[in-house]
Amino acid sequence: MKILDIQSLNMNPYVKISKEWMLVTAGDETKHNTMTASWGAMGVIWNKNTATCYIRPQRYTFEFMEKGDTYSLCFFDESYRDALTLCGRTSGRDTDKDQAAGLTCAFYEGVPYYKEASLVLICRKLYSQFLTRDGFVDPAVYEKNYPADDLHKMYIGEIVAAFENE
């Protein structure tokens, strides 16, 4: 594992998150769950380096995000596309995704992440809040994305560690 200085991260979040996708993994050494996400953000707020993800409440991962204060965002090489597709199409409620996807869970100070990831961001929740219907300035965006009114919860996490697996 090679710990990275966040200032020297050389990546395009629009490609990394939206096109390559990421795994959001939460829980602890007793039980964890992971899911694929392609919506998110990286930036700065409150003078902290942050990563933001958006989780719908029906995800099993949501329960783990709510229970704990830490989680990881893992990014992978293209060779893991099938694994990420599986983690985005099945639920940990009825599938052992680590086994099905061939991923190896490890822990960084108790936070679950995957050994196969090329880049790992360990995050500590700073702020979480459900998006609200009345916040949408353009109602078409709400209607297109929330026909079931299952608005995402937003999690802004401080990036407390970033590393590459070697």
Ligand SMILES: Cc1cc2nc3c(=O)[nH]c(=O)nc-3n(C[C@H](O)[C@H](O)[C@H](O)COP(=O)(O)O)c2cc1C
């Ligand atoms: C490419 C891709 C991107 C996704 N992005 C998100 C996302 O940003 N937020 C979200 O709530 N679900 C997203 N999903 C859906 C979850 O990954 C999916 O519902 C998953 O099965 C949830 O697993 P869980 O029930 O074990 O948590 C995405 C799925 C795919 C395939």
